[in-house]
Amino acid sequence: MLPILDTGVAPCCPPLTERPLTPAEAERTAAMFKALGDPVRLRIFSMIASSAGSEACVCDISDVGVSQPTVSHHLKKLREAGLLTSERRGTWVYYRVAPSVLATLGQTFAAA
Amino acid sequence: MLPILDTGVAPCCPPLTERPLTPAEAERTAAMFKALGDPVRLRIFSMIASSAGSEACVCDISDVGVSQPTVSHHLKKLREAGLLTSERRGTWVYYRVAPSVLATLGQTFAAA
Numbered sequence: 456m457l458p459i460l461d462t463g464v465a466p467c468c469p470p471l472t473e474r475p476l477t478p479a480e481a482e483r484t485a486a487m488f489k490a491l492g493d494p495v496r497l498r499i500f501s502m503i504a505s506s507a508g509s510e511a512c513v514c515d516i517s518d519v520g521v522s523q524p525t526v527s528h529h530l531k532k533l534r535e536a537g538l539l540t541s542e543r544r545g546t547w548v549y550y551r552v553a554p555s556v557l558a559t560l561g562q563t564f565a566a567a
Numbered sequence: 568m569l570p571i572l573d574t575g576v577a578p579c580c581p582p583l584t585e586r587p588l589t590p591a592e593a594e595r596t597a598a599m600f601k602a603l604g605d606p607v608r609l610r611i612f613s614m615i616a617s618s619a620g621s622e623a624c625v626c627d628i629s630d631v632g633v634s635q636p637t638v639s640h641h642l643k644k645l646r647e648a649g650l651l652t653s654e655r656r657g658t659w660v661y662y663r664v665a666p667s668v669l670a671t672l673g674q675t676f677a678a679a
Binding site: 494497552565 | 586587588594596597598600601603606609614632666669672676678
């Protein structure tokens with residue numbers, strides 16, 4: 456068992472250099488890359504990932520060249536892909552990048 | 568200067584946890600994730616990345632559930648995204664994953 460299995464993240468995404476992915480593994484892993492495959496969505500993700508505590512509120516996200524509803528749409532897509540978690544606190548919803556997500560994605564590119 | 572600059576790979580893709588990506592960085596990085604955001608394309612990429620010498624010929628790629636011309640189309644997309652290099656040897660074109668590409672992608676998920 457890898458430590459990452461203890462974090463609540465689905466056991467996905469073996470290193471791409473290890474062996475050919477199975478169709479099911481490829482579906483799960485590709486869904487995460489697809490969510491990061493849009494420039495605006497990737498900027499929003501990096502804004503959150505680089506914030507203190509790896510979390511941010513919709514209210515913190517600006518200057519990405521799209522409207523607030525579009526930001527919310529992108530946040531929904533990132534959450535659906537398992538890249539962000541969300542939590543309501545008072546008026547605002549806060550989005551967070553779990554460290555395990557970064558570890559999971561990083562390990563897919565580990566050298567053989 | 569990072570060693571990775573010596574490999575001929577464009578200096579792209581800072582860690583997503585470091586600071587918000589600039590629009591230009593996000594464009595470049597998202598293009599690579601987008602190329603990996605299709606399950607069949609990702610399986611083909613993992614077949615090549617996990618082959619001996621991280622290279623394979625179109626003739627080595629089968630059982631991905633699509634026709635040879637579709638495999639070739641996916642290979643072209645991966646090459647255009649800078650994820651594969653190609654070289655003709657006799658009858659066949661060989662595709663290769665440069666180790667620097669894996670390092671570049673892996674570093675985008677480095678923890679802060």
